[in-house]
Amino acid sequence: MNKQAHPHSFTQATNAEGTTPGYMPGFGNDFETEALPGALPQGMNSPQKCNYGLYGEQLSGTAFTAPSHQNERTWCYRIRPSVKHSHRYEKIDLPYWKSAPHVDPDVISLGQYRWDPVPMGEQGLTWLTGMRTMTTAGDVNTQVGMASHIYLVTESMVDSYFFSADSELLVVPQEGRLRFCTELGIIDLAPQEIAILPRGLLYRVEVLEGPCRGFVCENYGQKFELPGRGPIGANCMANRRDFKSPVAAFEDREAPSTVTIKWCGQFHETKIGHSPLDVVAWHGNYAPVKYDLTTYCPVGSILFDHPDPSIFTVLTAPSGVPGTANIDFVLFRERWMVMEDTFRPPWYHKNIMSELMGNIYGQYDAKPQGFIPGGMSLHNMMIPHGPDKNAFEGASNADLQPEKLDNTMSFMFETRFPQHLTGFAANEAPLQDDYIDCWSDLEKKFDGTPGKK
Ligand SMILES: O=C(O)Cc1cc(O)ccc1O
Numbered sequence: 001m002n003k004q005a006h007p008h009s010f011t012q013a014t015n016a017e018g019t020t021p022g023y024m025p026g027f028g029n030d031f032e033t034e035a036l037p038g039a040l041p042q043g044m045n046s047p048q049k050c051n052y053g054l055y056g057e058q059l060s061g062t063a064f065t066a067p068s069h070q071n072e073r074t075w076c077y078r079i080r081p082s083v084k085h086s087h088r089y090e091k092i093d094l095p096y097w098k099s100a101p102h103v104d105p106d107v108i109s110l111g112q113y114r115w116d117p118v119p120m121g122e123q124g125l126t127w128l129t130g131m132r133t134m135t136t137a138g139d140v141n142t143q144v145g146m147a148s149h150i151y152l153v154t155e156s157m158v159d160s161y162f163f164s165a166d167s168e169l170l171v172v173p174q175e176g177r178l179r180f181c182t183e184l185g186i187i188d189l190a191p192q193e194i195a196i197l198p199r200g201l202l203y204r205v206e207v208l209e210g211p212c213r214g215f216v217c218e219n220y221g222q223k224f225e226l227p228g229r230g231p232i233g234a235n236c237m238a239n240r241r242d243f244k245s246p247v248a249a250f251e252d253r254e255a256p257s258t259v260t261i262k263w264c265g266q267f268h269e270t271k272i273g274h275s276p277l278d279v280v281a282w283h284g285n286y287a288p289v290k291y292d293l294t295t296y297c298p299v300g301s302i303l304f305d306h307p308d309p310s311i312f313t314v315l316t317a318p319s320g321v322p323g324t325a326n327i328d329f330v331l332f333r334e335r336w337m338v339m340e341d342t343f344r345p346p347w348y349h350k351n352i353m354s355e356l357m358g359n360i361y362g363q364y365d366a367k368p369q370g371f372i373p374g375g376m377s378l379h380n381m382m383i384p385h386g387p388d389k390n391a392f393e394g395a396s397n398a399d400l401q402p403e404k405l406d407n408t409m410s411f412m413f414e415t416r417f418p419q420h421l422t423g424f425a426a427n428e429a430p431l432q433d434d435y436i437d438c439w440s441d442l443e444k445k446f447d448g449t450p451g452k453k
Pocket residue numbers: 307308309345346347349351355366379385386412
């Protein structure tokens with residue numbers, strides 16, 4: 001492999017032609033990548049001395065004894081081991097980033113909630129100070145459940161690094177472009193893409209084009225994986241090759257720096273004298289990954305009826321109960337609607353799972369108004385919801401030709417656990433007080449006589 005200087009003084013692995021590929025395709029692949037030739041030991045993990053004077057270090061994402069088809073770990077060959085830091089960990093406060101269990105007695109979470117986009121007003125917000133928790137579910141200490149966040153980022157982290165021991169982060173940008181400079185390489189992320197930052201992976205977040213706003217699902221539980229497709233077969237939905245992990249990239253920089261760690265819902269800081277993004281080569285299957293949502297191939301009903309939204313599952317994080325996810329990440333994107341004699345938008349329902357939705361762009365079919373890009377909604381466990389009055393009337397009376405739902409991308413973080421609103425979500429974020437009025441004009445049509453009305 002050749003090497004090539006990255007614009008941010010990284011040295012990054014490249015392909016044989018000398019162009020920078022940036023990413024390697026596959027989900028859960030066993031990758032190998034080196035930014036300097038011969039940096040990766042071959043045929044073994046722990047040579048007595050590593051090439052270039054590198055230190056070998058293993059990052060394990062599952063228990064050593066996890067079943068082999070789930071076992072994930074990565075071997076890093078780095079300039080200094082991660083343990084080298086000069087200060088004890090000191091507790092710091094990031095008051096807007098909450099963890100479960102976080103049940104504010106003054107906040108009611110039972111209800112139908114919808115928010116306008118949280119405005120990008122404040123300046124000087126980084127990935128850490130700009131994280132705003134909307135809901136929490138489960139318990140971070142027992143590694144069960146999740147939190148949903150909005151991020152507002154206007155500033156790059158400078159000589160500042162972060163990792164979460166609590167969670168993997170699923171990042172869903174809505175506005176602006178971010179760069180995640182991670183120990184294992186660089187991921188650039190824009191709207192219509194998502195990234196997964198594994199538990200324990202250290203990184204710094206830079207603004208490529210700001211201001212940046214997006215959504216984060218913080219998964220305390222078992223890792224996200226691709227859902228089984230069942231009778232759909234070996235193709236469609238999310239395909240493994242469309243996921244991309246970065247090639248190795250390192251910087252060799254001495255500078256007073258800070259490492260912030262999220263651990264059991266608390267934040268601690270320590271100081272180091274160098275950039276910890278110093279992994280020259282790595283191999284393994286525990287790595288950050290990004291995915292272009294426009295490569296998601298939706299499968300749906302082609303004659304009649306509206307299937308359950310599980311057909312749109314991009315990723316699922318199991319909970320231990322088969323088929324009952326800790327989190328499903330579900331995508332409602334452009335697609336054709338062709339069903340005959342069918343009420344085509346979502347039906348009215350009460351759901352055991354708790355549904356947090358976000359709009360990335362366009363119009364969502366069940367809520368043509370009011371659920372706007374950057375906005376969110378929450379329909380908690382067993383709380384009834386469905387199309388608003390306009391959507392109901394429109395879809396009940398539509399001339400059912402094949403119709404393309406165009407310019408639409410919304411998603412759902414769906415969890416088996418009830419989601420609790422934070423004080424920020426209830427009192428500071430732009431909550432729509434009149435949301436439930438969108439159903440109030442649904443009148444009684446029943447008059448005791450048969451026939452469609
Ligand atoms: O509430 C929602 O809009 C999400 C949703 C979509 C759908 O097609 C079926 C069920 C469901 O919860």
